[in-house]
Amino acid sequence: MKDNYDDLFFEKGHLGLKIWQTLVAIFSWAFVIIPVIITGFSFSVTRWELNSKLNFWKYDFEFQTFKIIFELLVFFTIIGVIFTITSTIVQNNRREALSEKWPLFDSMEDLRRQERFEAYANRKFGSKKYRESISFYSLKEEDNLADDEIFNVVKGGNK
Known part of the structure; x- marks a missing residue:
């Protein structure tokens, strides 16, 4: 069975690709981590009024x-957490209310309908193996289905 995707990074070999992608990932994360460190350091220095040559905030406006x-x-973040928790509670209540009504169909009757249709299809068009093995099938005009014929067969009226 073939997977839906291929990724050379996780296959054996391809050492150059793995090194290159790892370096790019580390370099890219630096663009996130370095500003956070600078902001946190500047905030700390300004907040506690420490003297440092590495203070990047010179004005009170930046602190505000x-x-x-x-x-x-x-x-x-608080609004998002409230929304997420509320949505989870509502969905859980809906799921519990629906699962109490389960099953909403008669599975035995569904199996009987499938068997009736399969028997009808075998009589009218040949065995399932035969139907699945051919790529072209020509019908005589009298073998065409009426509008409600499949419905009647499945319901058990026309055997």
């Missing part, structure tokens, strides 16, 4: 902007 953005992120 960071606080506002941080408060907004905390607020939206």
